[in-house]
Amino acid sequence: MKYTEEHEWLRVEGDLVVVGITEHAATQLGDVVFVELPDTGTEVAAGDEAVVIESVKAASDILAPVAGEIVAVNAALADNPGLVNEDPTGAAWFFKMKIADLGILDGFMDEAAYKALVE
Amino acid sequence: MAGFGPVLRCRHEPAKMGGGMTDLKRTVLHDLHIELGARMVPFAGYEMPVQYPMGVLKEHLHTRSAAGLFDVSHMGQVILRPLSGRLEDAAAAFETLMPVDVQGVKPGRQRYGLLTAQDGGIMDDLMFANRGDHLFVVVNAACKEDDIAHLRAHLTGACVVEELTDRALIALQGPAAEAALEALAPGAAAMRFMDVATLDWDGAALWVSRSGYTGEDGFEISVPEDRAEAFARALLAQEMVAPIGLGARDSLRLEAGLCLYGHDIDRGTSPVEGALSWAIQKPRRAGGAREGGFPGAARILTELAEGPARLRVGLLPEGRAPMREGVALFAATEGGEAIGHVTSGGFGPSLEAPVAMGYLPAGFCTKDTVVYGDVRGRRLPVRVTDMPFRPATYKR
Numbered sequence: 001m002k003y004t005e006e007h008e009w010l011r012v013e014g015d016l017v018v019v020g021i022t023e024h025a026a027t028q029l030g031d032v033v034f035v036e037l038p039d040t041g042t043e044v045a046a047g048d049e050a051v052v053i054e055s056v057k058a059a060s061d062i063l064a065p066v067a068g069e070i071v072a073v074n075a076a077l078a079d080n081p082g083l084v085n086e087d088p089t090g091a092a093w094f095f096k097m098k099i100a101d102l103g104i105l106d107g108f109m110d111e112a113a114y115k116a117l118v119e
Numbered sequence: 120m121a122g123f124g125p126v127l128r129c130r131h132e133p134a135k136m137g138g139g140m141t142d143l144k145r146t147v148l149h150d151l152h153i154e155l156g157a158r159m160v161p162f163a164g165y166e167m168p169v170q171y172p173m174g175v176l177k178e179h180l181h182t183r184s185a186a187g188l189f190d191v192s193h194m195g196q197v198i199l200r201p202l203s204g205r206l207e208d209a210a211a212a213f214e215t216l217m218p219v220d221v222q223g224v225k226p227g228r229q230r231y232g233l234l235t236a237q238d239g240g241i242m243d244d245l246m247f248a249n250r251g252d253h254l255f256v257v258v259n260a261a262c263k264e265d266d267i268a269h270l271r272a273h274l275t276g277a278c279v280v281e282e283l284t285d286r287a288l289i290a291l292q293g294p295a296a297e298a299a300l301e302a303l304a305p306g307a308a309a310m311r312f313m314d315v316a317t318l319d320w321d322g323a324a325l326w327v328s329r330s331g332y333t334g335e336d337g338f339e340i341s342v343p344e345d346r347a348e349a350f351a352r353a354l355l356a357q358e359m360v361a362p363i364g365l366g367a368r369d370s371l372r373l374e375a376g377l378c379l380y381g382h383d384i385d386r387g388t389s390p391v392e393g394a395l396s397w398a399i400q401k402p403r404r405a406g407g408a409r410e411g412g413f414p415g416a417a418r419i420l421t422e423l424a425e426g427p428a429r430l431r432v433g434l435l436p437e438g439r440a441p442m443r444e445g446v447a448l449f450a451a452t453e454g455g456e457a458i459g460h461v462t463s464g465g466f467g468p469s470l471e472a473p474v475a476m477g478y479l480p481a482g483f484c485t486k487d488t489v490v491y492g493d494v495r496g497r498r499l500p501v502r503v504t505d506m507p508f509r510p511a512t513y514k515r
Contacts, residue, residue: 031176033466
């Protein structure tokens, strides 16, 4: 698992990258009540807004960590946004991306570096 | 320290919570909030708890099912004491600043009031009580300095305007509030909605009103500052009472259809536009015994007679997406100028759905009219509805 400074986790699954938010981010956001997912087939650049997530308190953006094509989204979150709080690193993944070169993930933080960031 | 760093990228800072944590005032319950694990934020010049470890959603639901304790000591507590010694003189003077029947409020009763400006805009909303030989007024934290200056400028011939700085203010709200307060201060249970009384707790004089800002039955309790922490601990020691932060306070009042000053009403909105005509009693209206005679009377009486050009209404977004403050409202799914905007909005935990309020032109304010809110570039349907969004549970 790799991590971004925006508190996303990135997991490689075959030739795809799965993206979600960390336990730390979910806790800080508070109770999530709405998730707006992108359309599959969307081409995004690194830093594009990919997902809008609303907690009781506020709306936040989740940015595409790398450039690529959104090939799958987690439809379960539309009906059950609370999953983000219950299982942020498992059932509450947001989207899967096809990217040009998985090697780009080497540039992101590993778990130890991310832990150092949030502690 | 956890809790203050940026998380993801925030689109919408919660209302009035921006700014640093320096030069902020603290209430007398500050250390207790920290001990209880509160996340503190700047609010109206004070460092205040936005939530406790329970979280906003559960705090909201706990208040609706049991009892919530809120520190509202940042609010202004003011006494108007008649120079003549006759309360009716203070009441008559206060009526020159509000379109409200002050003289008709009997001893031991409280009423909602509005300070109006010469152009009919709202300077603040408040609660005032007849406590026998004086009026006790509670005003919004963000407005209190201006309010007190305004009261002093206009009432000095009739009243001493005394700001209380040695009393904390605690709200206890929810269906278990009555039992929790009665256990400490007998007499609470005998009060009804908008009654005020002085109750004794362990030698401390509690100034209690049966009212609040959640749509629930409950109390607001002014307590001497040197006893406030012990009193709060005694309430929290009861199993049904949990501490509740500003986050849930906002979602609770939103579901109750109650205005937040500076957002839903302000200097640019009149009481009639703000759907607060109910707060203008008959004696102050056209044909009443004390018609007019308050700032902005010309506009406000005209709007009462002819209807306002726009009105604050309840809004129920039809999907799951919350519509927050600032969302523009349109008459159609495409084209045209915005016809209004959302002034407060979010997710209603008890309704399990988004709720909002905002202003629309008179022709769009009928219940079940559908308008469209621009959420991130898409116009989503939202239905006009009556407020409160859920019935209040006051003990009348």
